[in-house]
Amino acid sequence: MTNMGTAEQLRLVTGVCHHDCPDSCVWEVTVDDNADGGPRAVKLRGKEDHPFTRGELCPKVNRFLDRVHHRDRLLHPLVRSGPKGQGCFRRASWDEALAVVATKLRTIIDAAGPQRILPYGYAGNQGLIQCTAMSERLFNVLGTSRVAGGLCGNTANAGIIATQGSGVGIDPEDLRYARTILLWGTNTLITNRHLWPVLEEARAAGATVVCIDPLRTRTAAAADWHVQLLPGTDGALALGLMHVLIERGLLYEAFIDAHTVGFEQLRERVREWTPARTGEICGLPASDVERLAELYGSQRPAAIRVLIGMEHRQHGAMAYRNIACLPALTGAWRDRGGGMVRSTGPLFGELLPSSALERPDLRPAPRKQVTMGLLGEALTAVEPDGDERIDALVVYNCNPAVIVPNQAKVLAGLGREDLFTVVLEQFMTDTARYADVILPATTQIEHLDLMAPWGHLYLTLNLPAVAPLGECLPNTEIFRRLAAAMGLDEPALRATDEELIAEVLAASMHPFMNDITYERLVAEGSIRVSRPDDWRPYANGCFPTASGKVELHSEQLARLGIDPLPSWTPAHESVHGDADLRARFPLSCLTSKRHQRFLNSSYAELAAHTDAEGEPTMEIAALDAAERGVVDGDQVRVWNDRGSMTLRARISDRVRSSVVSVPFGWPLAASGGVGCNVLTNDAMTDMGGGTAFHDNLVQVERVDAP
Secondary structure, three states: OOOOOOHHHEEEEEEEOOOOOOOOOEEEEEEEOOOOOOOEEEEEEEOOOOOOOOOOOOOOHHHHHHHHOOOOOOOOOEEEOOOOOOOOEEEOOHHHHHHHHHHHHHHHHHHHOHHHEEEEEOOOOOOHHHHHHHHHHHHHHHOOOEEEOOOOOHHHHHHHHHHHOOOOOOOHHHHHHOOEEEEEOOOHHHHOHHHHHHHHHHHHOOOEEEEEOOOOOHHHHHOOEEEOOOOOOHHHHHHHHHHHHHHOOOOOHHHHHHHEEOHHHHHHHHOOOOHHHHHHHHOOOHHHHHHHHHHHHHOOOEEEEEOOOOOOOOOHHHHHHHHHHHHHHHOHHHOOOOEEEOOOHHHHHHHOOHHHHHOHHHOOOOOOEEEHHHHHHHHOOOOOOOOOOOOEEEEEOOOHHHHOOOHHHHHHHHOOOOOEEEEEEOOOOOOHHHOOEEEEEOOHHHOOEEEOOOOOOEEEEEOOOOOOOOOOEOHHHHHHHHHHHOOOOOHHHHOOHHHHHHHHHHHOOOHHHOOOOHHHHHHHOEEEOOOOOOOOOOOOOOOOOOOOOEEOOOHHHHHOOOOOOOOOOOOOOOOOOOHHHHHHOOEEEEEEOOOOOOEOOEOOOOHHHHHHHOOOEEEEOHHHHHHOOOOOOOEEEEEOOOOEEEEEEEEOOOOOOOEEEEEOOOOHHHHOOOOHHHOOOOOEOOOOOOEOOOOOEEEEEEOOOO
16 A cells, blocks of 8 residues: 655646546546655545535445556556457567557458448547547548447437437536426436435425336435336326326417427327326326326426436337427426436537547548447358458447347357457456457546536546556557558547547537637636526527427428337337237346446446445346245346346345346356346337347246255
8 A cells, every 4th residue: 555645745636537427527636746656646536616526426436546556457468369258368569469450450451341340439438539539530541330329328319309309408407496307217316426416406495306217216215206117118108198288288388389390190199198098008007197297297397307217128219209298298498497308418419529539521431330239240240251241349448248238149249269359448358358459448547538428517628647557558549559550641540639639629619618728628627618597498499300399290200111209119028018928028127227336347347346236136026026936035047038147036126016127237257157138139229229128028937956
C-alpha cells in the first residue's frame, strides 16, 4: 500500500465515468506525484459540487482504482499460443502484435475484400473519443463491414421517433416539477441512482411516483405504487390507458387538434382496449388500468420516464410508440416537468455531430452491415465463398461472449480456428480468451475523452490523471498505430485526441453549445449545455415528423408495411404467444441487471464485487417452485431449445407466477461455462435493429443431488 503524500504533493484531476449508465458521474482523482514509481492515483470520489453527481459514486465505481491497479490487469500485448478459448498467450512487443494484425487484415482484404472484416465495438466506453472516433475513421477508410442496430437503445428510440419524429425529450432534471411520474421499464434506484433525488424532490412537493415493471425491483418497492404487469404487455397497457383517457375525456383537445394527426383513427383503434381486456392481457385488475389512467390524465404536470427495460422484444419499438402517444393526448408537453424522456443522447446527437468524429465521407463505398445482436449467426455463416462470411473480428469496448444473445452460437463462432480475432481489453474477459491478439487498453483515468451523457445535460471533459500503466494505450492510439502499420496515409487517421475534440466542438452549430470550447472545458471540467431556462421542447408543437405533428397515424410506417396505428401483438415466444411453445416452456424468463456491483459484465474480475454478490441465482415464485418440487436453495436446470444453465433457485416475491429471473452479466465460469444469454432470443425487433432478449420462454426443473 502506497503512503499518501503531503498536501503539497497531491493534486486533483477532474474526470467522468465512462460506463454504460445514464448518470455519467463527474469525479475527482487525487494524484500523488511523489509516489514510488511515479505519479499514482490514490483516491477517487464523486465531485461534491457537481449538481447531478452530488459527490456520490455507485458501489461499482467507488472501487474503480482497485480495477485500475488490479493484479490481473492486461498491461502488455499478447499473441495466442494455445487452443482458442483456453486463454493461452505469450507476451509480444507492440511492433510484433501490430504487424501480426496488419498483415492478417491486409491478407484478408487482398484475398476476399474488406467486408470479410467485422469491427465489433459498443458502449464499454461511452466517451465520444475513445468509443468510436478513430476506430470508425480507420474502418471507413478500409471499407470493412460494420454493425447495425444495437443491443440497447436503438429499438426504443425507433419507436419514439415513429411517433414524434425525434428521441429528444424533456430534461430529466425537470422531473422535479412533475406531480405524476411514471417510471416505465426503468429500475431507477439501481441503474439511474442520481436521478432519484430529483424524484424525491418532486415527491416532497406532492408528486406520485408509479413504477411499471414486471419485476418488484428496488425502485418498485420505493415507489408510491408498483404496477406489476406481465412481461411484454407494456404496449397493451398503453392502449388501455388511451382508451380510458378518451372515454373519460381526460384529454387536452387544443393540443390534439393543433399538434397531432390521426386522432379519430386512434380513437377507433383503442375502442376495443377496455380496462377489462387490457387487464386480462396485462395480468392486472381492470381497476388498476382505470386508476392509472385517471392519475396520469388528471394530476399535472405528468411525466413518463422510460429507459430500455421493455425494448428487448419482438414488438419492442411499438410499445414505445404507444407510450409516446400518451403525452400528446393529454397535452403534457405544455407543462414544465410534463412530457416524456428516455435519453438525452438524441439531443447530444444534434449538438455534437458524430460525422465530425467518425468521418463517413472517408468510405470508398457503402459498408456491409451486420446486425449487432445476430453476431452468432454472422460468425457461423462460414461458406468458403459466401458473401456473409466473416474472416476477422476486431472487438473493442465490448465483451460479446457474455452480453450478446444466443450465446451458444456466439461461442461457436468465436471458437472457429479460421476466424482471426483481435481484442482491445483491460482484462482477460470471456471474449479475450478467444482472441488471436490482445491489445492492452487504458482505463478512464489514463486517457483523454469527452463525455456526452444520456441521463443529464452536463458535457464533461475527462482529463488523464496518470500515465498509462505498463504498455497500455488509449483506443485511439491503438487504431492510429494500426493504421500506420497497414501503410495508410489518410491525414484524418493521425488526428490527436485533442484535435478530435476540437473538431467535434467546431462542427456544432447548435445554440445550446454557445461558448462551450475546449479551453473552457479544460478549465471547468463539466459544463451544462446552454439550454434555456424552462425549456419545453414541444410545448408549441414543432415535432420533427413529416407532418410537423405527433403522428398517431403514421403514413411512413404504412409505407414500410408496419401497422400505422398504435397496436399490440403478442410475440411468438411469450406468455400470450405460440401455444405449442408455451406448453413446452411455460415460464417467461427475464435476464435482469439486479446486481449492484457489476456494470453489464465489468467488475466481475474483482473479488470484492463477486463476493458481495454471492452467486448467480434464479428467482422463481413460490407457486411455480412448488409445482416443480423446488425449494429455496435447490440447484435447478433452466432450459429451452437454445441452451440450458444450472444455478441455485431462490423463492422470491419479486417475480410473479409464470415469470422467472436470472441475472445478466456474470462471467461464464460462474455458472458452469455459460451465462444467461445461452437462453436468450436473438430474433430481431420490429424497428431499430435490436434483438428480442426478453421474449424468452423456458422450463425449470430441480437437479437432484448426486
